[in-house]
Amino acid sequence: MIRLKQVMKSYRLSREHTVQALHEIDLEIKTGEFVSIVGPSGSGKSTFLALVGLLDRPSEGKMWFAGQDVTDLSDRARTAIRSERCGFIFQFPSLIPTLTAVENVVLPKTLSGRYAGSADLTRGAELLAKVGLADKTDRLPYQLSGGEQRRVAMARALMNEPEIILADEPTGALDDENAKVMMDVFKTMNQLGKTILMVTHDQQLTAYASRTIQIRDGRVV
Numbered sequence: 001m002i003r004l005k006q007v008m009k010s011y012r013l014s015r016e017h018t019v020q021a022l023h024e025i026d027l028e029i030k031t032g033e034f035v036s037i038v039g040p041s042g043s044g045k046s047t048f049l050a051l052v053g054l055l056d057r058p059s060e061g062k063m064w065f066a067g068q069d070v071t072d073l074s075d076r077a078r079t080a081i082r083s084e085r086c087g088f089i090f091q092f093p094s095l096i097p098t099l100t101a102v103e104n105v106v107l108p109k110t111l112s113g114r115y116a117g118s119a120d121l122t123r124g125a126e127l128l129a130k131v132g133l134a135d136k137t138d139r140l141p142y143q144l145s146g147g148e149q150r151r152v153a154m155a156r157a158l159m160n161e162p163e164i165i166l167a168d169e170p171t172g173a174l175d176d177e178n179a180k181v182m183m184d185v186f187k188t189m190n191q192l193g194k195t196i197l198m199v200t201h202d203q204q205l206t207a208y209a210s211r212t213i214q215i216r217d218g219r220v221v
């Protein structure tokens with residue numbers, strides 16, 4: 001599904017200062033794998049996720065997504081892959097405050113230029129049921145708890161039926177019950193063949209994964 005060859009990522013802060021966030025990453029993630037990514041703060045986990053999800057580009061090296069060399073793709077082509085094939089879940093849910101839960105969930109459809117019709121809204125409601133929010137589809141974000149907002153964001157990430165789900169600290173600062181709902185959905189999605197990449201600080205959550213990648217000082221160890 002994903003292949004990285006000698007990938008490096010540096011951020012230029014000024015003329016003299018560069019941060020080398022990732023060094024010489026050689027890695028393959030196969031379709032259907034559930035990979036957890038662990039490592040100390042600042043080790044490069046989010047940077048790695050951003051590269052794999054085509055949110056950012058490597059400074060050096062080569063990358064393939066589903067067999068396609070994406071190293072030098074245009075921004076437009078990268079955006080198309082991202083919106084059609086990747087689902088993102090971040091620690092901060094970034095819901096639109098003026099849209100209901102279900103309207104937030106169908107947002108990826110609207111953003112890809114299509115009108116969100118009744119079939120989309122039905123699917124959105126089904127996804128909300130999957131994350132335990134069947135009775136809250138018409139609530140606005142402020143009427144939902146933090147954990148519920150995160151579950152809405154999770155349903156939204158599944159709307160376009162992504163092949164790969166990229167999650168950055170998806171359960172960070174959540175209570176056990178909300179965390180379990182999210183992890184069980186990940187497990188089900190993985191059983192349906194989706195590839196999952198999850199950055200976590202929580203060692204317990206790595207038990208859900210079929211493989212754990214450790215990153216330290218920008219290197220896979």
Ligand SMILES: Nc1ncnc2c1ncn2[C@@H]1O[C@H](COP(=O)(O)OP(=O)(O)OP(=O)(O)O)[C@@H](O)[C@H]1O
Pocket residue numbers: 011012013019020021039040041042043044045046047048
């Ligand atoms: N946009 C950026 N500009 C400059 N430096 C950055 C940028 N993003 C990340 N960095 C730096 O790159 C390094 C890796 O950061 P990254 O966010 O990938 O770490 P992380 O392992 O996800 O950390 P955390 O667990 O704290 O979220 C850090 O030194 C960070 O300061």
